[in-house]
Amino acid sequence: MNPNPVAGARRPTQAALPGLAGAARALLARDLRLLWRRRGDALQPALFALLVVVLFALALGGEAQALAKVAAAVLWLAVLLAGLLALDTLFRGDAEDGSLEQWMLAPVPLGWLVAVRTFSHWATTALPLLIATPLLGELLHLPREQLPVLLTSLALGTPLLSLLGAVVAALTVGMRRSGILVALLALPLYVPVLVFGAGSVTAAAQGMDAAGGLLLLGAGLAVALVLAPLAAAAAIRIALS
Template sequence: MRLPGAQPSLWDAARALLVRDLKLLWRRRSDAAQPALFALLVVALFALALGGNPQLLARVAGAVLWLAVLLAGLLSLDGLFRGDAEDGSLEQWLLSPVPLAWLVAVRVFSHWLTTAFPLVLLSPLLAELMQLPHAQLPVLVASLALGTPLLSLLGAVVAALTVGMRRAGILLALLVLPLYVPVLVFGAGAVAAAAQGLDPLGGLLLLGAGLLAGLVLAPLTAAAAIRIANA
């Protein structure tokens, strides 16, 4: 038990912030479903545009699925820190005895858990719509499991840089898309390698290495950007 007046531990702060985010998400359940619905719509439109040809769909399935997940993640990226900046919570983060980078990391995890993780769970259904061969499905799921947290970490850095700007949605997308390109290339490339009978491990290892680097550097960089924006 923590004594009254004692400073909260890292895990107490993480649990409190995560519970708060989940409660707010529950109040906006329709907004929470938008990324998954958007990804489903993109995949369905691609399938219709390509005429339902199974061979053609299977050839482009990995790239289309990765692109749908990437674009769906952009929908909620602008609100990663903006709500906290508008209601004053971000200033409390700066005054908190808990390291700001830790709070940023918890928020990124919350964002990934509520936006990207459902897409990872939905990926077998999306893959079925795109006629992706079942043998390539484990590679797709593994690449998404490694790549989507990296997308959230990179997006958090840009969201922190633009948190002080009004209507920064288009600017945020323009800034973050070049950072997303390598993740898209390695993720879709791993699925394409599996489709060609090659070893997809190289692309997955690069995604894993990027994720480890992002876990260390992205929260620190985003925290510094938030301090600059609130200076």
């Protein structure tokens, strides 16, 4: 016989509670199902970035030399604006259907769920653009020697943009029609990332060391990985209280 029946009865319940990995898998699977149902909406950031690139190419007359000078900055700006376009929907749907309240009651930290959702947002908005950057660079006649620095800066900068955007989206999740407000709050936070990201490519193009800007992006990403989910979780609690 079990000498402690109460403790024995508690073990199955504790074992049944989802861990961090289980909660992450469940949330990612749900996000992918919803993304598949709204395939048209999911393509909007990528199409918007392509539109920005094409318009810049047309505005500069298609001259290869002029396009090569601004290619890195244009690609950075296109990726930033594409992520900003989808930022308002980061937590909006969950707030409308009551999922955020369930997040707060879940047996895992709210900050962990916010981090998983932010990763999902980055993977569905910035990652496709990161993969398409070599093709978009060819459209803008980007010098190929600048491509590795550009890809590195985007790989470090786009997750940082998503983390900063998650904090802004959490602050405005309780407001209706906050699209313009989200943009106004996020842009001051995005500008340093844009400056260091595009500036590192410019430094490499001028024969200088690009490591300074990349290291600053990496440091910012490391800090944001720790603090941004916690700040966004606190903002969600305040918005829903």
